[in-house]
Amino acid sequence: MSDTTTDHGVNRPGSATHDAPLTLEQPTVGSLGLTDTLGLWGNLGISLLLPVAASYVVLADRPLSVTLLAIVVGAVIGSVLLGLAAAPGARQRVPAMVLLRGVLGRHASALPTVLNLAQCVGWATFEIVIIAEAASTALGTPRWPFVLAAGVVATGMALRPVGAMQVLARYAVWVALAAVVYLFVRVLAHPLPPLHGGGAPSFWAAVDIVIALPVSWFPLAADYTRHVRSGRAAFTGSAVGYGAATIAFFTLGVLALAAYGTEGLDVIGALVAVPFGAASVLVLVVVEVDEAFANIYSTAMSAQNLVSRADRRILAAGVGVLATLLALTFDIASYEAFLFLIGAVFVPLAGVFVVAYYLLPRDRWDVSSTAPTRPALLLAWAAGFVAYQLTLPTYFDGPGAGWTDWWTARQHDLGIDPANGWSASLVSLAVASVLAVLLAGPGALAARSRRRS
Template sequence: MSTSDTATTSAPSADAPLTLTAPPPATLGLRDSLGLWGNLGVSLLLPVAAVFVVLPGRSLAATLGAIVVGAVIGAVLLGLGAAAGARERVPGMVLLRGLLGRRTSYLPTALNLVQCVGWATFEIVIIAEAASRVLDAPRWPFVLAAGVLATAMALRPLGVVRLLARYAVWAALLAIGYLYVQVLAEPLPPLEGGGATSFWTAADIVIALPVSWFPLVADYTRHVRSGRAAFVGASVGYGLATVAMFTLGVLALAAYGSTGLDVIDALLLVPLGAVAVLVLVSVELDEAFANVYSTAVSAQNVVARLDRRVLAVVVGVLATGLALSFDIAAYEPFLFLIGAVFVPLIGVFVVAYWSTPRGGWDTSDTAPARLLFLLPWAAGFLAYQLTLPTFFAGPGAGWTAWWGARQADLGIDPGNGWSASLVSLGVAAVLTVPLVLPALVRRRRAVRP
């Protein structure tokens, strides 16, 4: 059973509980879920990262195919986590109690806290950088404004979700549609440059985006009325937005021959492009808000009675301060490393949770430790790094070099072209099956006449 009772009916104005001990209202429907995850998928990081999914020397259709395949795989995984959150009515890190036990779940919680603060900081920097370039103004006022707004949004999260679903999503669609019309009006020559070495390395970049939200998804879908609405809202909303934003970036690269952050400059060149980009910058606030709020909710897995509003303010101040003073670009590889840690955990969770009968997932304060499930998680992480070591430059280069040496020891080609995410997920999932099989066999025998 969960740590809080399921709330099946609640006033539409009800917001998220202040502590983990209070029951979460289930006030969000399919439209709210679609709007939230569609908005979260609309991020300027995606068109900027599009250069890494381009397959150089191959047709545009091949690159677009990798985007669609990666988005479908990542979105389905995200949807499975979303549905679990709606069924159990608990946040993401509390949901992991059923897999690892209460105290053992503190390990992924600690990693998620670092990840969420880092991504909140990164999002504030992206918002401020884009706004300062559009308006040709200093960056720091936009850092402060973004930090304050994201923190304020985290104080009333469900009200923000409903606003996003009803209004922000339409503004984002109009801006994206306008940019598509302008970009498609340009000639689209073949793409000669790009960062993808194979179809699956391109798909891997796309998979990483929806998968990165998996540890956070239940923080929101615990308030969705049904598992089906949560699954459809998260998978369809985020999946379609991912395809749209990556494709926009690829088309801009083809139309304007831009690379990296220059994609933003290219979009500013189109008529009224500055207005459209400013709309997307405003929509980007929801990513910062989500990371601030989820940091607070994740911390409640350890301190259940602490007011999430206090935690959100602390996190917002911290992320804003880091955005003002810290070179977050240097921290980015570490964030991807933490992301690689969560990829195999998803494989373990999906197999374990969806093979457990309804009502049998223990997320209570007394959930016992299940240390054996750490083994497939660790094996999946090893598989990820052996497939594609997380790249560090400078002081962290030793990490990349060490894993490169292990690839050489095992005869693994560094340019193997495999999807590290799928290899990691597959290894973790397969090794989890023997751990859940005895329970499945006992359950099958119990239901026989």
């Protein structure tokens, strides 16, 4: 099979377009090279969410080097998984949720699609809130104007996604890099005392949080890499670009906390405390709009798996308006636990997908509207999700606390220590991947052997 083009009955022959096709039935053109892909994913990895999340990877009362090692280990594991999920997008030329038809079947792929719609709207809202909060903190002004500005700009980018990706890859990433380098220089010039407060109970729990960030892009990756010329460029660009940004930004957050902001683990406040830090944070706020854009655009792409003839521009405009209104009126913090629950759904699915795509004969990867359901792989995915919850139940407070309590009781029944310190992501990935090999592997390997002979 060609590394750059394929036709499984989803994209129909037709004239090339200068941007993303409007519907699922129109052809996709690979116009992004390795440099574009590196820049795009590096820019997507430059996110204020990462230094904010750094407070949860800090290992209190342990050498700073241990926390930094956890960041590197988690980033390498997560970014390799991201690259393995991104490469098929360039080869198959279809969005991420359509790509899942090959592992789950046409009808079963609707389940992760609906979940991805929920999480993309949630994360788009969360990103707009983060942008507005950071800007208002840096300038000492009300939040709502920045909510409106971020929503309008992100939605506009989603209407011309390939053009937006090229601008992000070629220009925005360098502006963001300059701001990051400046913040690193200023933070490293300050004494770095030990951190006595932290959110990670163990080394592998810290690794787990870092893994979650790159893997969270698994259900979105192919939406962008289907515009990349080759699978090799898609893998390298996404893994290296996002992995390097993940290490840099988590590290920046940890160092800023050590240097300036241990009280309350307020990372944004710590960065603003740097001389000229407010200006640098504002630069990163502007660049952060790409995260909101990506979630708005991917919501439209996911919806096309269910309604293939829907115009992505109409879908993106509707999602952008919804996310902006939610950012103005909704307490997104109350939605955060649900977003992490959906993340726990996609971690084992990433493992099943990678095993199935690289194990099954490529000509059996069916992404058409008649793709058959694969019950064995569905079972492997479900088992991985159960393993995740038994390792570290998704935490809910208030009305949803019953979910956490039920899984904690199951841990007790099985003799699993709730404070086990394991990485739920790695346990989930291992269970799902091994089961996928055991349940689907023998037939797949036999088919590959017959083809080679």
